Amino acid sequence: MGIRALHRVLLVTVLPLLPAAVPGAAAAAVRPVGAVRASDQTWDRLARCESGGDWQADTGNGYYGGLQIWPPTWEEADGLRFAARPDLATRREQITVAEEILRQQGWEAWGGCAASLGLLRPDPPTIGDDDGGGSGSVVPGEQDWAVAFDVPGWSARPRS
Known part of the structure; x- marks a missing residue:
């Protein structure tokens, strides 16, 4: 699996779980990387x-x-x-x-x-x-x- 595919998989599977798993992650998860x-x-x-x-x-x-x-x-x-x-x-x-x-x-x-x-x-x-x-x-x-x-x-x- 290429890096871009891995990144997409992680964005879809891991990112939605962050707010529940890591205190304070909700704000970080929605903050765009500028x-x-x-x-x-x-x-x-x-x-x-x-x-x-x-x-x-x-x-x-x-x-x-x-x-x-x-x-x-x-x-x-x-x-x-x-x-x-x-x-x-x-x-x-x-x-x-x-x-x-x-x-x-x-x-x-x-x-x-x-x-x-x-x-x-x-x-x-x-x-x-x-x-x-x-x-x-x-x-x-x-x-x-x-x-x-x-x-x-x-x-x-x-x-x-």
Whole structure:
């Protein structure tokens, strides 16, 4: 079963059960996941952590580009419209795809680095360029419900 099919099955079977199973889930279940954007500075900081800031990184570990994206995740987030792999795409194209991954999965897609940058706190601060000239901000708490319930296959990096 593909990720999209799994997602649809979970939306139909699991999501309706959340309000009864998890206190406070009713409000979260009906809240739409909006467009989530981070500043260029945030993406650059994440890339420095993930790949030393090398947007063409191909280290042989199975993850590619500045943000170390796993190829199936790249494909699921429509990265193939830019390049076959993240390291073959431009920095801007990688960020565009990463914004889709962020919308789908939240910062947990970049686990360790996101945590070290303070992006995984329960109520993270709005992140923007220091000079206010960024491309947007992170909306605190906006992440795909599937990540919160540890649905397999919903991360840029599998958990170890």
